[in-house]
Amino acid sequence: MAQIIAIANQKGGVGKTTTAVNLAASLAVLKKRVLLVDMDSQGNATMGSGIQKNDLLYSVTDVLLGEVPIETAITKAEVGYKVLGSNRDLAGVELAIADQDGREFILKKALAQVRDNFDYIIIDCAPSLSLITVNALAAVDGVMIPMQCEYYALEGLADLTQTIDRIQQALNPDLRIIGVLRTMYDARNALTRDVSAELEQFFGKKLYDTVIPRNVRLAEAPAHGLPIIYFEKSSKGAVAYLNLAAEMLKKSKVKKGTNT
Template sequence: MAKVLAIANQKGGVGKTTTSINLAASLATTRRKVLLIDLDPQGNATMGSGVDKADLEYSVYELLTGQCTLQQALRKTGKAGFDLLPANSDLTAAEVELLDMTRREQRLRDALADVRERYDYIIIDCPPSLNMLTVNGLVAADSVIIPMQCEYYALEGLSALVKTIQRIGQTLNPSLQIEGLLRTMYDPRNSLTQDVSAQLAEHFADKLYKTVIPRNVRLAEAPSHGLPALLYDRQSRGAEAYLALAGELVRRNRLAARQAATAN
């Protein structure tokens, strides 16, 4: 049964899509079966995975609005090694259309029910706002990875996001929890970075990933080539960091599974 991870932050430009693509690719290299879902109308995760968002017969929009099956919308990413549920600007229309639909918050979760057995991980790249698409992502997810920069305003946004996750957990998805906090665009020479990191460690303890994602030119260049950093430049610091994150994620999940088995 797949573990479903939403990559979410209401603040834009924190590395959600970069994290979604590169974590998916890194998990795929460990021979895990991975599905990446692009839930952002900008379609950046789609393009960054090597799929042309302008050339889609079916996308997540048709899936959410009941015009196709998940199998019809799925695309292979070739060398990247994971399956993709793509998106483009058509998805903007789903915002309005979902309002009149039954189970509007559960549309994605319902669509994934039949394929969860086929994957080890399903990663959802959420848009940078709290809208019906993000709610669908959070309702479908088991847990949330929060990418964030170590800057002052990020802490304010984090507080709002945690409250949103708690509200979703109380109403629509009782099992939803925070999987971990990921520090992105990390610059250890910056004193504010150190201060914010210390606050995160104090308040979130073991939820804070030890792995940090550095500022890295190769990470920024890779999407324009339609490739994860791992395939664009495997030796880059960015690619190595996401491989380390995948390893940390798998180890955490393995430990949690063992502890749950022992408790039962």
């Protein structure tokens, strides 16, 4: 049964989609069965996986509206994992489902139909607390928070942790933060080091040892519709995301061993 993970932060520009795409690709390289779910109407995770968002026959929109089964809407990417893609059509879904009973659990029910087919389901969330994002957080086992080590990111993090607490109490008692990931990391910057130290003090073992560096090749990869490991596998960005996937798997293995 898949572990379902949301990549979320209410602050934009912190590397959510970059992390969702490259974590999915890295887990696939490590022989895991992965589904990437794009829950952002911009469709960047879809495009970053080499799939043209405007050419989708079916998307996550059709699944949320109950127009097709989730299996029908899932596309196989050429980069080792499967994608439930998104495009601008998703922007109108919130109004369409607003009056439905159980509207917060539509995605959860859909994913339950395919959960046994995957080891990991990664959900890329939009940088807003909409009903679409609530659907994502109600469906997952945990949240990975990518964030830059800068002052305003710390303020946004407080808002996000409050949001997670509210959804945990109201909709998903199993929801938890599984890890905080430092992105666009530059160890030469004093503020980066200071904020990193604060994160370490606050989150302790939930702060990943792996950091994602600022990397030109990592920034270029989405324009080519490729995860970094397929665009430039020797780059620092590719190595970092492989290390993140390995660290995540190791922590998951340790946790399972503790529970047995």
